[in-house]
Amino acid sequence: MFSFDHLVHGGDYNPDQWIKTPEVWDEDMRLMKLAHINSATISIFSWALLEPEEGVYNFEWLDTIMDKLHENGIGAILATPSGARPAWLAQKYPEVLRVEENGIRNEFGVRHNHCLTSPIYREKVQNINRMLAERYKNHPALKMWHISNEYSGACHCELCRQAFVEWLKTYYHNSLDELNDAWWSGFWSHQITDWNQLSSPKERGESHVSAMKLSWRRFVSDSHISFLENEIAPLREITPDIPITTNFMRTYDGINYQEMAKHIDVVSWDNYPYWAVGKDMDEAAEAAFNHDLYRSIKGGQPFFMMESTPSIVNWRPVNKIPHPGTHTLTSIQAVAHGSDSVQYFQWRKARGGHEKFHGAVVDHCGHENTRVFREVTKLGKDLEKLSGVVDGRTDSKVAVIFDWENMWAIKYYNGYNNQHRDYVKESVKWYDSFRKRGIPVDVISMDDDFSKYDLIVAPFLYSFKDDTEDKIESYVKNGGNFAGTYLLGVTDKNDRCHLGGFPAGKLKDVFGIWAEETDSLPENMHNKAEYNGKEYSVDFVCDIIHAQGAEILGKYSSDFYAGMPAVTKNSYKNGTAYYIAFRNDADFALDFCDELIKDIGITSDSNIVTEENVFIRKRGDYIFVMNFSGKDTTVQLDKEYFDVLNGKKTDGSVALPVYGYMVLK
């Protein structure tokens, strides 16, 4: 479905801000070619210009831009402008504006300030999208649709309340009895006896029913998806061959991206690691995790890195400039992990507005004689040499489960340790242990196929879906290796506890353990556990478990449960189930993963030898070697390779400068 035979190099381009100085447009074309840019994402926030008053359209400027792009060999990723409505629309139809929890309707302003339910807004969005599709359906520059921009937020208006009630009726099979059971309404006398008693959860109303909050999250996420489907409909009809994307934001929890991904052709996401402030390795690991999440989300299909900055952003409390070279390394990492694009927010800094100090390829000075422009240009040239990477895949025998539904359940439950739940951080920690060993990892949901993996790690998988217990049992029964951690499968999809003790149901047999209690540790208190003769720190929570058949690999060595099992391993039918009863640090994770790797016989994608902070990743036939270590280093090649970027053969010990990278074949 991709329309590209090369790596896309481009970014958000806002010529509409310079409509009064069209000479800037020509300069843009000159500079884009200079920087080896081959794509521009346009019209993201252009509605007020495209439709300056209701039913009055002005596409001429966009025609010109589309033509110019095409003339200059630059593809257009055309955005639908729903992310920010014109002022006249908010003025004429106040219902399109969001209502906050206090019941007060917002005024016009910012972006994504629209009701997701409003029929009028959906109609107006569909109309402008249809206009765009009709006008440019045959334009040769049109390469892809970019739907809206960074969907987010929610609305609490009466229309949304009614839609939520309808959603609940569907989800709970039109049965208040089922809803009351699911929400355990007997607690605090919250039995619902009329659907109209229901509203969105809020501090000034119902704020203490986690199952209701989960329902709301699901409803809001489904509203975004249905809003997206409404936007897409005319595009699918008029331009059936143009692929559709929308851009995701890291692991934003307002939308279940694992669901939304099913509704678009290409997944894209916005990648903004925070370099140069003393946590480069964490940032590199999280970026890698997110890349693999979005690679895995559509079964290994390449994704787009829709946004990144060539220098700084403007929205952090402090926006330190990354070390020169970081930008190119960040971009190459994306490609190594499955991105078919390197795209920027933004091409040119705006003169005014909220993001005028956000980094761009072209600065306010307006010319190309800047460090940033030179780096972008160098990268553009490198990307051209890597077109063979396009559509390349990576095979993983290891998966880490990271699931939006579980993320929500973790957010909303109340008890044990209410601080620092850090689900994302936990997931990245386990992911990164394999990364350090050069082992590619898929990041999957509870719904994905388990059977193709040799090992599945499920960090903090607190809440199950209907079939999760069975899926895990079946996976292990059939020879799989499954590692779970503390608070595994405590609740069902309505955040109701599984009765009969933890882990849920038959998993007590699968893991050969029973968790009697769960201790929680304040930030400044650490327990200890011993594993393989080494002592490790214990944080956050620790299950106090009894081995009932499992082999004890590690034990607590402090507090009143010292001597009780902390790490277990259980042979169950043809497979093995591991349990880590406590929140461990990266140190333990790495040591434990080394054991798993050895036991199970998982192998790395390459035999290139280097240090831990040099990332190695194979994609298709290409091996990417990326120096995130913050210093010059050397890499020991195991055989002769072709260095794609310098076009030479290479072997032996190769120097890799700080922030440098190689692509080998």
Added chain:
Amino acid sequence: MFSFDHLVHGGDYNPDQWIKTPEVWDEDMRLMKLAHINSATISIFSWALLEPEEGVYNFEWLDTIMDKLHENGIGAILATPSGARPAWLAQKYPEVLRVEENGIRNEFGVRHNHCLTSPIYREKVQNINRMLAERYKNHPALKMWHISNEYSGACHCELCRQAFVEWLKTYYHNSLDELNDAWWSGFWSHQITDWNQLSSPKERGESHVSAMKLSWRRFVSDSHISFLENEIAPLREITPDIPITTNFMRTYDGINYQEMAKHIDVVSWDNYPYWAVGKDMDEAAEAAFNHDLYRSIKGGQPFFMMESTPSIVNWRPVNKIPHPGTHTLTSIQAVAHGSDSVQYFQWRKARGGHEKFHGAVVDHCGHENTRVFREVTKLGKDLEKLSGVVDGRTDSKVAVIFDWENMWAIKYYNGYNNQHRDYVKESVKWYDSFRKRGIPVDVISMDDDFSKYDLIVAPFLYSFKDDTEDKIESYVKNGGNFAGTYLLGVTDKNDRCHLGGFPAGKLKDVFGIWAEETDSLPENMHNKAEYNGKEYSVDFVCDIIHAQGAEILGKYSSDFYAGMPAVTKNSYKNGTAYYIAFRNDADFALDFCDELIKDIGITSDSNIVTEENVFIRKRGDYIFVMNFSGKDTTVQLDKEYFDVLNGKKTDGSVALPVYGYMVLK
């Protein structure tokens, strides 16, 4: 008035949450007997089940539970369900829902989200209470009424505003002139010229008049009491012999418990110390203080510990499991200090809902083979051996004044040190100095009888009632020993300053001092004072006083007032008045109390010798020895005792394990 001849052992029991699985009810009965439970508090949040739609009632399930309890020898403490209204009630009568300061009415949700004034809500509550009383008035299981649950909060609706205005008319004798004087309305031109100009204090209205805030606090507290009286009316009428309680929350400042206690038969409170996080001694001291507060609040009459957890709670940021044994020790401490019950929230963990991870006797596993269940069972047996303690009293010759009106005044005044006023902590500190010496202390209000005490300590008694100045003078004149601290009697009940210098009026003579200024110390600044040749830390505030007749016991030794009096003693007629001009630490408090104890000749209740962190308390004929020290210890008995729990005589040096306790006779 008590219906019990044994110590009550039980807790909150919510069979209504398991109405679809009545086999759980039978299992509950089996387990309760196993755990030596003899009481269950039921129907606390059952309204929606009892009255599923307006005027339609369903008591059958409760009949069954009442019968089962009785059949199994378990008494019922029957709750009125006003704490959480059914959804249909909120839907049909929105006026029952609270309005926040912003004027926006809440939606249905959580609990205690009802207007205290609403006539409809009061009517509906009285009706369901009447139904309960009529139905169970002759049921043999019925032992006590538990009114609502943890009353709290306030409402800012128009009905409440009008009720507040009426309250003000009464309090200020229908005179705006009196109100304007009391509120010192000339400041900022706030003279009220029409009662309808008045509203509740709020950030978006009047927020700077402390006398008005005090009025509002009094009104809200009185509203709770009148709401309670409304609830109680049918119960008093129909079941005149069944005692009535409602549960208090530590020193919650939303209700004047010293007033509310007058309206119920038995005081009960919910005790949740936070153990095992490095502040066990502070928690034990505060629990002891609260027990003695609620013992003193009805003149020494035993109270109930209505809630406690057998393991953890779910509502702290982090819920560390206490060391095994802590639970039983916590429970015995309550009994030692005057509780006739040990009750839990909760009997069985809910499957869902906000408190599903709150500790319970029965966990989600559903069986009795848990550490927690075993501890509860052991305690149940011990309590059975202690029925002789029921209704036992403790005589105190020392009182600490802790007064709700003063707590409010301290909260609302503006000036000097606006941080860390810590009235409760201050009171506990002084209380605990006597506790460490084995001397029982009553915790009394400004309104209580002073004359029965040899010594009264009044920490931070900033605000006086109309007769407080006279009461203190008269107490000392007649031979009493009175110790006051900084900022003593600065304002009257309307938070107006006493004119003519501090302490107020004739207290300058009683104490023989005059306080010219009051210094305040930021958190990181400490002054020093010298007393008895030792130097002590000075914090928070310090009065700069002149001795006018008083003996100077201690002086400041730093800052520009070094050398000025910091601790004084004054003989006034037949008594003595002490003044501690600064906020001192526990070190000073203990040394100073030792002097007072010696001077006045106050004696401990026992001559048993042990370390400070082993608490000793005599109740009736029983001496409780409780090891809070966190380690094994020994206790030196002064004579032969009967050890009630092991049924043997004992003397000499006795080992007491960590968290252990003995009850001697």
Added chain:
Amino acid sequence: MFSFDHLVHGGDYNPDQWIKTPEVWDEDMRLMKLAHINSATISIFSWALLEPEEGVYNFEWLDTIMDKLHENGIGAILATPSGARPAWLAQKYPEVLRVEENGIRNEFGVRHNHCLTSPIYREKVQNINRMLAERYKNHPALKMWHISNEYSGACHCELCRQAFVEWLKTYYHNSLDELNDAWWSGFWSHQITDWNQLSSPKERGESHVSAMKLSWRRFVSDSHISFLENEIAPLREITPDIPITTNFMRTYDGINYQEMAKHIDVVSWDNYPYWAVGKDMDEAAEAAFNHDLYRSIKGGQPFFMMESTPSIVNWRPVNKIPHPGTHTLTSIQAVAHGSDSVQYFQWRKARGGHEKFHGAVVDHCGHENTRVFREVTKLGKDLEKLSGVVDGRTDSKVAVIFDWENMWAIKYYNGYNNQHRDYVKESVKWYDSFRKRGIPVDVISMDDDFSKYDLIVAPFLYSFKDDTEDKIESYVKNGGNFAGTYLLGVTDKNDRCHLGGFPAGKLKDVFGIWAEETDSLPENMHNKAEYNGKEYSVDFVCDIIHAQGAEILGKYSSDFYAGMPAVTKNSYKNGTAYYIAFRNDADFALDFCDELIKDIGITSDSNIVTEENVFIRKRGDYIFVMNFSGKDTTVQLDKEYFDVLNGKKTDGSVALPVYGYMVLK
């Protein structure tokens, strides 16, 4: 225009709070004379007393006070009472109350809770002011009008929204096209197509358009000024010879005081340094800066210190008592820097109300036998000896630019370092470097005349007005010395970036540099720069600049831009332009200023030798020597002087005790 031939010594006097105890009034007169008080500021919050119901007036009490003051030789500064409206007015005309951003109207309460636009409120204010003026126009006690009190805040009601729209129409010449350009509305599709689409900026509406926020700030400031003009109109008409003031609050950013100052005769401000908590030097420096700001704001004309406390305030988190002597030193500093008054909030502590614990000359004890009263009396006597100082001026050859419009722009832009922008602190730091060398500094706006200064320092002058670029160029061209720092002139008055690189336009030539990027440093990261062989800390942000003609005086010595210019000097035509590319500390500022002082040949006002923390200031013929060092010290006089306070000649080495001061002639 001044009516005074002596230094004013007085303060806020609220006899209206004691109207029921007129004997207090007589005692006030006795005490005022005792304390050498010659002025009283009255009726600030007396509206409810003056007009107890609509159209019913009660001036008798004020007549009495005016008469008593006059009989006792005390001048009256008569306040207009608009700061707090009577309850009846809010009750009858709710439109006078403010509306918050959420659209909810406030209730009656506190002060300055009125709509600035409301025609009714303006009418009522003008009416009561007219009544006052008519009544006292010929009263001999009347010396000055004090308009309202500490104007502040804003209102978001519909009337204010409409007024804002009208203001925008005027500011943007009735052209939406101009507004859209100015606000760069193309960003996020925010083109305004109908004036009625506009509203005040707010979180729940438009919150991300800095140009709009600047417009709102200007509008609110102009509303205050127009409100003031409305108040003043009858006074100007009826009492044309009575000077008019209103009191400013440090560098409060809600009102452009540099504009408001043009509308009053005498500037006054409220001075509350926070002494004795370990930052005396910072407080003394900031007080000095503020004094010079308000001296410069009307071209060197003396101002009034309208409020100060003789002891403590009540509104800080902690209100430490300053060391005895601090009060008199604080007061003398004000006079030294141009104040013709020392005035207190407050004369007598109120019995109740929000400020009852705010320091006063007369405490609750009511008598004169206090440390504070004695200090005030001593000062009163000293001030009487200094009447020759009245109207004395100070000549400055150095100016620091501190501009309200720039302060707003710094507050609202988004990007680079979003934390700790600290514009005031930056300005004080540069100001204080000259102060330490005894060199008087004017604190001016971008609009003031540059030509009279030998040196202008412009710290963090991020945003320019239309003519600022030209003014700087022209100043340097004509021989001026101009020192700018990082982010100089980045944006125009609509916060739109200057295109073509920074600094703006021709300033690249003036400074001989080009700033390519700007780095930002998190709080815990510091870079380094080398200047004159010494290494300095680099914080907050640093421009990465290229010298294009400028001499490089200092270089960065860390991070990837080590070796690049950090401090430059450029000869431009007849003048010199210096650029400090980074945020420096006080250490660098002092060293750099020493170079400037030497290079340019700036001289101190006196040759008296003492330590840095003894402040020396010449006003008229008087030299003030003030010991802020916190310890006893000595001062080396360069010649024989007349010591005005002790009436003796003095020379040589003179001892100056801690917090002591001398005034020499």
